[in-house]
Structure formats: structure tokens, C-alpha cells
Amino acid sequence: MTRCFRLALSWLCVALVAIAGTAQPGPAPRRNILLLIGDDHGLEAGCYGNPVIRTPHLDRLAREGVRFANAFSTVASCSPSRSVIYTGLFIHTNGQYGLAHPPHKQSTGRQIPSLPALLNARGYRTAVIGKLHVEPPEVYPFGQVLPSAGGNRDVATMAQRARQFFAASDQPFCLVVGFSDPHRAGAGFANDRTFPEVETIRYRPEEVIVPPFLPDSPEVRRDLAEYYTAVSRLDQGIGSMIRALEETGKLDETLVIYTSDNGMPFPGAKTNLYDAGIHLPLIVRAPEQRERGVVNEAMVSWVDLLPTLLEWAGVPPPTGLPGRSLLPILATRRPAGWDTIFASHVFHEITMYYPMRAIRTRQHKLIWNLAHELPFPHASDLWGSPTWQHIRRRADGRMGSRTVAQYLQRPEFELYDVVADPHELRNLAGDPACASVLADLRTRLRQWMEETRDPWLQPIQRER
Structure with a gap:
């Protein structure tokens, strides 16, 4: 093989590589x-x-x-x-x-x-x-x-x-x-x-x-x-x-x-x-x-x-x-690392002001009722439903495992063991045995509110 031929072959290889590098890819899959x-x-x-x-x-x-x-x-x-x-x-x-x-x-x-x-x-x-x-x-x-x-x-x-x-x-x-x-x-x-x-x-x-x-x-x-x-x-x-x-x-x-x-x-x-x-x-x-x-x-x-x-x-x-x-x-x-979610509620209908924040883990949920002094409000479609009208007429004042009074007038904090109590019917916020869980979840919830710049945290901080 002559020197000139070898040189020409080398340039051909370079050209082919260059062409391959600039070749148009196949059509991308539609997403x-x-x-x-x-x-x-x-x-x-x-x-x-x-x-x-x-x-x-x-x-x-x-x-x-x-x-x-x-x-x-x-x-x-x-x-x-x-x-x-x-x-x-x-x-x-x-x-x-x-x-x-x-x-x-x-x-x-x-x-x-x-x-x-x-x-x-x-x-x-x-x-x-x-x-x-x-x-x-x-x-x-x-x-x-x-x-x-x-x-x-x-x-x-x-x-x-x-x-x-x-x-x-x-x-x-x-x-x-x-x-x-x-x-x-x-x-x-x-x-x-x-x-x-x-x-x-x-x-x-x-x-x-x-x-x-x-x-x-x-x-x-x-x-x-x-x-x-x-x-x-x-x-x-x-x-x-x-x-x-x-x-x-x-x-x-x-x-x-x-x-x-x-x-x-x-x-x-x-x-x-x-x-x-x-x-x-x-x-x-x-x-x-x-x-x-x-x-x-x-x-x-x-x-x-x-x-x-x-x-x-x-x-x-x-x-x-x-x-x-x-x-x-x-x-x-x-x-791993997918074990907690947060929730935030303010209104539904314009007359239904009831701000709540929540943190839920695999074991527990904490709900913070920020305006717990207010009665829990009703959506108009739920109020007019056959179910709520039946509950209103009941003489025992109950809606399943809760009383109507418990449903309408809620405490500031609601803590539930969602494994033992999946329907969240037993509030553990006042249980001394759960005090450390309550404190931990309150800290994590406030930290999340700070990280997401929750406007409802500011009046709470001023009051406390």
C-alpha cells in the first residue's frame, strides 16, 4: 500500500466518521x-x-x-x-x-x-x-x-x-x-x-x-x-x-x-x-x-x-x-423517600372559610384547624343531599361513628393513627402517650408552612 493511498484512506475514514456524527437522528417518539x-x-x-x-x-x-x-x-x-x-x-x-x-x-x-x-x-x-x-x-x-x-x-x-x-x-x-x-x-x-x-x-x-x-x-x-x-x-x-x-x-x-x-x-x-x-x-x-x-x-x-x-x-x-x-x-x-404528604385547605364555596393544614405519614396524620373556633361549613351540594338531610332528621345526633357535634365543632389539632384507625374516628391529640408524635408532626408541619411561605402562618406567629 503506497503512502498516498494510505493517506487517502485515512481521510476517507475521517470523512465517514464526520458524516456519521452529523447524520440526522431518527424521528423522536411523540410524547x-x-x-x-x-x-x-x-x-x-x-x-x-x-x-x-x-x-x-x-x-x-x-x-x-x-x-x-x-x-x-x-x-x-x-x-x-x-x-x-x-x-x-x-x-x-x-x-x-x-x-x-x-x-x-x-x-x-x-x-x-x-x-x-x-x-x-x-x-x-x-x-x-x-x-x-x-x-x-x-x-x-x-x-x-x-x-x-x-x-x-x-x-x-x-x-x-x-x-x-x-x-x-x-x-x-x-x-x-x-x-x-x-x-x-x-x-x-x-x-x-x-x-x-x-x-x-x-x-x-x-x-x-x-x-x-x-x-x-x-x-x-x-x-x-x-x-x-x-x-x-x-x-x-x-x-x-x-x-x-x-x-x-x-x-x-x-x-x-x-x-x-x-x-x-x-x-x-x-x-x-x-x-x-x-x-x-x-x-x-x-x-x-x-x-x-x-x-x-x-x-x-x-x-x-x-x-x-x-x-x-x-x-x-x-x-x-x-x-x-x-x-x-x-x-x-x-x-425510599416517599413517606410523607402535606395538605392545605382554605375555602370551597366563598362562604366556607375554614383553613386547615395537614401532614400525613404512613402511620399518623395531624390536621391543624387554624380557625377551629368556627363551625365546620357545608358545601351546598352536600347540604342538599339526601344523606345530610337524613342525618339532620336523626334523633340520635350521629353520623356514623361520629356525632354531628364532633363533625361541626372541631378541636385545634386532630391526630390520628391511620393504621389502627383508618377512618380517623379517634382523635389522639390529647393522649399523653402520643405527646411526642404530636410535637414532632407539629414541628414538621410548621416547617413546611414556612418553606412554602404560607400566609396563614404569619398571623399565628404574631399571636404566639
């Missing part, structure tokens, strides 16, 4: 997002251990994804909870203290970044079908608001809108679907209405499961049976959305998340920081997930959802978010 949100749906689902209620589509999603067994909203109220999902901030930080619609008109701070704004800036198509329930629009600038002619319980029509949206472009998308089920509609659950392609699944009052915080009476059982029917309609909507993804070939390109804003619309659950109000379903289906049907025991909360969605989309999170992405722990059944 679509489908976020499904139930309205007032607690843990009433087959995959969460309820043997009566029929939720085959949620059960399928759990089999194909990760079911979080210890997932918590950080507030048990509709608009505030959704604002946490979209901003990744606790409500005392983002300003969405109560319901967004008139006459309540609570809104998120205009300087707060949100999921649609962050994704819009990265070229995503963003849209919402159904209930959004946060304000103002400039903070939550979804590119499209897709109407459903039959309302937000007409799940078949909502799925048709979703299918059209999925098929319209190959651009990455984020679609939020806000179902109205199983929220109350007046005194009932809109189960007297018929919807196209939706089966009305009825339950016998004698077969429903009555939680211990409610009285076991015919009136309550009938109310719960109607709630179960609304949950089954919600489940059919979830199934329709998954089918729309499959039919458009987008399922294996899409991160699918199902969750709810707060617990069941019954006294003792919704608007409360008891587990019945904040311990909720969370199911995540990721296309790249190797192991399916995982039950994840990490304690997670809704401040973790925005970091999760942004990591999936490849979007850097805003600075100062208190949550963490769930993607690294999806396949880990009990990851």
Missing part, C-alpha cells in the same frame, strides 16, 4: 399526554378493592399501568385541587383558595406558570374537553376548548371530540378530559338522564358499602347506590377515551393518567382533609413501561403530577416546585 380527571371520585373502584362497583375500564388501566395505592390530593375541593394539578403548587402558594365560578370567583395568581402555558411554549397542541374549573384563562391558556353538546356526562360525545382531536395532527398533544361524574347534580347524580352509547348500571341499596363515617340507613344506601351508578358512567367514559387513542394509533405514544380532584360528595369526605376526602385513585400508563400491573406504595400527591408531565414532555420544570416526577419510580413498588 403525548392524556389526563383524565374524575369529579368527586374517591377510591370506589374495583382495582382499589371495592368488590361491588363495576369499573372494568379503570381496572384495565390499572392492569396495563401503575396503580398508586397511596395517592393524595392536597385539598378536597374542585377548583383548588385542579389548580394544584396544573401548577404543581399548593393552594396557599398559587392563590386558588376556592371555587373558580361565580359567585365564588377565586383565581390563581396571574404570575403562576401552568401546564398548558409551559407546553404551548414547546409546540404542543393543548386542549380541554369538559370541566376545567380554574381561573383566569390567561394562566390556563389551553389552545382549544372542545365543547360536548350533551354536557360533561355525555361521555360518548366527549370521546368523539377526543378522537377528532387525536387524529387532526401528528404534532405532540396534551388533552385534559374533565368529566362531571360522579359529582352531584342537584340532590341526585343525573341518573334519570339517558346518554347515547352509555349503559345505565344500577345498584341495589343493600349491596353498596357504607363507610363508617356515614350512618348505615336506607336513605344513605340509596344515595350511595346513585353515586355508584355515576361512577360506572365515568368508567365508561374512561374506556371510550382509551378506545379513541387505540383507534387513532396513539395509545403507544401517549402517557395516560387517571385521577380525581377530591373524594366522594358525602359529608365526612369532600371538603375534608380526612382520608375520605383526599386519598384518591391515581393510575399511570406509560408506553415505555416494562412491567405492567404494578401497585406502587409510594406516598405521592398532586404536587407531583406537573413535574411528571413536564419530564414526560421534555420540558424543564419551573424553579421552586415542591413536587417530584413520578416517572423514575413507576416500576418501583415501594421506593
